[in-house]
């Protein structure tokens with residue numbers, strides 16, 4: 001069954017988002033920035049998952065999407081894969097999506113931060129924006145409680 005580049009349905013996207021959201025909550029519990037991500041294969045297999053580790057690893061380059069991507073290890077191709085993230089991807093992670101030819105990005109929310117997903121959409125990446133209230137409230141609370149850490153992460 002060839003599923004590559006078929007549009008994903010909302011129920012599937014929401015099920016995948018639950019993995020990213022669990023990662024975001026794990027990051028928050030560690031005292032980190034609550035952004036989570038997961039990379040799914042063309043056949044729906046979970047390839048890798050992770051969360052932002054700026055605080056935990058003192059590594060500003062370890063964003064949620066980067067962590068999930070690295071956890072997936074080497075893949076022969078990224079065609080048909082889906083990057084699922086709780087928050088609109090920053091320019092750095094949007095660049096990663098384009099560099100490796102990831103086909104689709106599922107986004108929990110883009111209200112608290114609007115990254116590069118419009119640009120990705122203009123370049124043929126399928127964008128599924130779920131406007132998930134849990135993702136939004138998680139980020140809103142975090143930004144309210146620790147604005148300095150958030151501003152550090154987004155480079156403000």
Ligand SMILES: [Zn+2]
Pocket residue numbers: 063064065089090091092093094
């Ligand atoms: Zn990023």
